[in-house]
Amino acid sequence: MLQASYTKGIIEAGVDEAGRGCLAGPVFAAAVILPPDYIDTELNDSKKLSARKRELLRKRIEAEALAWAVSDIPEGVIDEINILNASILAMHHAILKLDLIPELLLVDGNRFKPINNIRHQCIVKGDAKFMSIAAASILAKTYRDEYMCRLGLEFPRYDWANNKGYPCPKHREAIYNNGPCKYHRMSFRLYEQLKLAL
Numbered sequence: 001m002l003q004a005s006y007t008k009g010i011i012e013a014g015v016d017e018a019g020r021g022c023l024a025g026p027v028f029a030a031a032v033i034l035p036p037d038y039i040d041t042e043l044n045d046s047k048k049l050s051a052r053k054r055e056l057l058r059k060r061i062e063a064e065a066l067a068w069a070v071s072d073i074p075e076g077v078i079d080e081i082n083i084l085n086a087s088i089l090a091m092h093h094a095i096l097k098l099d100l101i102p103e104l105l106l107v108d109g110n111r112f113k114p115i116n117n118i119r120h121q122c123i124v125k126g127d128a129k130f131m132s133i134a135a136a137s138i139l140a141k142t143y144r145d146e147y148m149c150r151l152g153l154e155f156p157r158y159d160w161a162n163n164k165g166y167p168c169p170k171h172r173e174a175i176y177n178n179g180p181c182k183y184h185r186m187s188f189r190l191y192e193q194l195k196l197a198l
Helices: 051-064 075-081 083-097 131-154 169-178 190-197
Strands: 012-018 027-033 067-073 104-108 119-123
Touching: 012 083, 012 131, 027 083, 027 131, 051 131, 067 083, 067 131, 075 083, 104 131
Parallel strands: 012 104, 104 119
Antiparallel strands: 012 027, 027 067
């Protein structure tokens, strides 16, 4: 079972992103502050959960968290500052939107930039270790998936309703056949993706 906290007695926020590896659309991030000693045995890394389970947990997290926030950085900014910086910026925006000020940030992964002198701890695969990070991963993932489905209505040929912008064969083939659209990340070596589709 995932751990409830990293350090007892302080306000911790779990932070995670979704969509770093996609060829199109924004990168999303979420920050979540759960109640002390919060336990939910169903919480886990969002990638290990079904879409239906993620949606159920999203509602529970939003109802039971002390504070939560979601933010996104669009593909144009990703192209300007690169995906790592855009992911961290999305995390910063989510943290700043929280109704509570955290004393410690538990950040999934191994890269982060300090914000507002708040202590932080990077944790590789933290979304499979700590409940607050898992909760953040679920919110970031569900909000991004929802957004990509809306974009998919505008550009159905890329099948974003199913692939959410990730470089699966059908998405690569659609780029090869149709070229990229305004939501593609032009800094992501899309023409290498075209070669993969051949």
